Each structure stands twice: as C-alpha cells, then as structure tokens.
Amino acid sequence: DTAVSQTPKYLVTQMGNDKSIKCEQNLGHDTMYWYKQDSKKFLKIMFSYNNKELIINETVPNRFSPKSPDKAHLNLHINSLELGDSAVYFCASSRGGGETQYFGPGTRLLVL
C-alpha cells in the first residue's frame, strides 16, 4: 500500500500550458509539502501545509498554486508553464513540523 502517491509520474507539456499534479498520503499525517528538485539535484521546499492551512510559501511565483482539500491531499496547479519549471516535483508528508518526512515517487515535468 503506497504511503504517499503522486500523479502523474511523468508530464511533458508545452510552454504556456497549465497543468496539475496530485498528491495523496494515507499515513494520517497532518503536514504535507511540495519540493522541487532541479537538474543539479538540489531539493528545495516550495510549500508546506499543516491541517490544510498554508504555513510556508518559499517565494514561489504566483503561477504555482497549491490546494489542500483535506489533510490527506495536497495538489499543485501550475499556470503558464515556463522552460525553467522543468524539474522533478516531490510531495512529502510528516506527522508534524520538523519530523521525518515521507516522499512520494516524484513527478518528472518537462516543459518544451
């Protein structure tokens, strides 16, 4: 049973398009995150949510809009995709802030 799942696994799209990535966790955790891992493998926090509330927005462009319909889900919508958005996006969850994080398998986004 997958603890943290993401869909889609791969996403290839044209510049200017809008796309969404979905994330679900079945661990009963209160906190969820979105990370971006670029070609240099640097894993950078984008957003963190606790009990469906946005806690951290790490100076991410407004084109990125997270949404948490409930504690088990955290989706990411991206408007007007740019070449520089190409990366692997990881969703993660933890019981609370500062605790062990469990990552989803990642979504590989390629913007052409």
Place this chain on the structure above:
Amino acid sequence: RKEVEQDPGPFNVPEGATVAFNCTYSNSASQSFFWYRQDCRKEPKLLMSVYSSGNEDGRFTAQLNRASQYISLLIRDSKLSDSATYLCAQGTGGFKTIFGAGTRLFVKA
C-alpha cells in the same frame, strides 16, 4: 553561505571500505537533523535521524556536533548497494526542513 552544506563528492570507495560524510548547518536553533538516502531517479528515503547522543544502526553511525554545527554519517564495511546520494536535512523547528545538495557515493567491487 548556504544554510546546509555538503561536499557533493563523488566519493568513490571499494567494497568493505569505511567512508564518512559531514554536513554543516548555519541555524544554531535547529532542533532536528536527519540523513536521507536518494537512489537514482527515486525519492529520498529516511536513512536515520540524528540525535544529540549520536545513534547507530548496523553499519551506519550518525553524530551531531552542536558546538561546531555539523552532523556526520559514517558507513562501515561499504556494500555495492550503498551507492546512492546521501542528503542531510535540518528541521528548523517550524514546518520547514532544509536539505543539503547531497553527497554522491559510489561503492565499487
């Protein structure tokens, strides 16, 4: 200065060798520290948490040095399967965990 810094490597070691990685952090108020392992094209997975007293799990030993603000990971008797990228992470006490850029390890037969 980056908040969490690691030597990117790569470290190339033979099977059976002992290898150690360090990771320095700048936020002295940090409460929690971790080592994660990331295999190629996979997600990071927790290897071990790092406690003030240090901790050991089989061939892996993690240490925390608050005075010098670094954490370390020691791998004894390296196996081929230990080849991966090792990420250190620092919990800042809120809902933000900062990851280092990772250290690549290659263990060769």
